[in-house]
Amino acid sequence: MATTTTYGNWTTVVDRFSAGFEHGITEALGDHGGDFDIAAIAADYHQAINEALPPGVTLNGDEFYGPAHAADQQFAGYPHNEHGELDIKAIIDSIDFWAIVAKHDPDA
Template identity: 55%
Template sequence: MSYVTNTSYGTWNNHIDQYASGLEHSVTEAFGSEGADGFDFDGIVSAYRNAINDALPASVALAGDEFIGPAYTDDQDFDGYLLNEHGELDIKGIVDDIDLWEIVARYELWSADRVAQELGYKTPTANATARKKMSAWGVKAAVHKTNPDSGRVQAYYLSGEVRAAHEARPGQGVGGGKKAQA
């Protein structure tokens, strides 16, 4: 087994956002004054971190708020990856190519009422129908929260999982009827 000596390639602050202390801070700032209410913030951060690590070469990773990778040129296999004007891995360019808002769109929290609206249910029992459909499709609630209007605890579903399950439902062509992957 060969070992590779790793070194720091810099921090999130050095490469991506000089005003943020890390990835989580940048995501928080992206939401602005409205905040991340109505979204699975931890899910967004995790998915964004995974997307970044998937986009980087296999030997480079965002660990915490620091990018680490091979220390020696012989161990740096960056063929096919974006490089800067110095021939070094362009971490900022790679991260900038990831669409944070596409990730955010998959982690919006939808109540049964919102699911019913998205699925086009309009009957007086639309919410119950939506909850039953989520169960039938294998979509589990991401979180249970107290509704500020009714004071009752409600299930909230991830929008991306609802959309994926709806697209994969039986009778929808290729992939129809298979368990959805968000």
């Protein structure tokens, strides 16, 4: 079994202006947030994120975890930042958050 390590928190990796994963969702929805099932959106978005991340990398709560050792990292084909590290933010940005929100639009 591979040893895991933290890859960072939602606020340090994806959105430094939010207070966390679910807070980012309510912020994005703004004044319309009360009309939506935030828990359902969060569950679907969380699932989409984990499906988009490389094998062994997960979002657990507000924390990203993944393989600690390079030999266990299967990151070929995934974006990397200027430091050669897995670019989790780019992966998250590739997910259509608003399509997920639209699935839960009470007016649709």
